[in-house]
Amino acid sequence: MRTLTTRQSEILTFISKVISTEGMPPTRKEIAQKFGFKSANSAEEHLKALDKKGYIDLHGGTSRGISINRSFLGIPIVGSVAAGSPLLAVENVEERIEFNGNIFSDSVDYFLRVKGDSMNEVGIIEGDLIAINKRKDVKLGDIVVARINDDVTVKTLFHFDKKKVILRPENKNYKDIEINTSIESFDIEGKCLGVLRNYN
Amino acid sequence: MRTLTTRQSEILTFISKVISTEGMPPTRKEIAQKFGFKSANSAEEHLKALDKKGYIDLHGGTSRGISINRSFLGIPIVGSVAAGSPLLAVENVEERIEFNGNIFSDSVDYFLRVKGDSMNEVGIIEGDLIAINKRKDVKLGDIVVARINDDVTVKTLFHFDKKKVILRPENKNYKDIEINTSIESFDIEGKCLGVLRNYN
DNA sequence: TCTCATACTGTGTATTTATACAGTATAAAT
């Protein structure tokens, strides 16, 4: 997908915001006003560029006829994570779900599909989607997504200091994971905000 | 809140649908076309009635300037259910969450807040919100919301025939619930589509 | 009986809106 200029990106963000706050896309004039353009045609041209690049669809002859391309909407679902690859790498994103609203306490960066039963006792089971926020300021007791030597795992953060981290599975069949941070690479990838499960 | 006529309700539903599928509210003409009105003014009048009754807000002089009142948007969360009252009775709705999208396999009529630990072993724990669809065509193995003599409960549907129903808690500390439908009142209130959990 | 709300058709128009065309200017690509 072709990259956007700074201005185009600003415009796309504005359109997206107007849709979610006003319930309808902006007109050319409204876009021009927002950015201080003296001619609505500036907006028109940016819209055409966004359309050409595939980020939006313009519905000719229709007032407020702007729709944002669905593949940019929605939150990615990260399935199997290839060892060593960034979580949000294209090859790890199995699909996206449309999802807007204030369901979770913070903004959701992505959903991670849960594998295994190591968190069974807190109601997180195989196949569940857990909502993740990428910020790093997690605290003890939080359920976190962590990366230990290229492996991604979901556990409760039980202990954390300069030398040692302890991750706790919530299943009595599993033992705590102790990481010696001086010899193993360790990273917090995000905090678990909640759980989404869909029965078929 | 004043009640809507059948027509007004149809129009409100249509507007809501257009917003979610097209990404923008319809024009008067589009409403008229949908319902076969020969004059766009019919749509205009229905919109005025909906505005007057508080269901929508009309933004004067703005194309597609229709917004649906937020208190009618979102899906109700049903908390404690007063014995004998309908699940969706006002007094049982603790709040609503904005929620649009195709997260669950079917349309969600409401969310029910889970009490107790009787479904722990399938990952449904106290405080979870379970997404419910009101239709009655459930099958064995489905997790259902059932009403037994004025009490509402969430269990797996294990057996169902003309005389007897068995509901199974998913926790070995609980026993199956057998209902003799000839002497006890029994109703399926809905099918559980999924689970939503939000950590704070 | 009269009024009022609902549910339409039909006409008209001011305003909003999309969108084309003609320019100016700059930076990157060929």
Place this chain on the structure above:
DNA sequence: ATTTATACTGTATAAATACACAGTATGAGA
């Protein structure tokens, strides 16, 4: 050196749109 993309202003206009006013018809309530 010339094209091409970006980023604007300014003008113009056809089409889309909101919305008022004038009717017709029906059923409910006062």
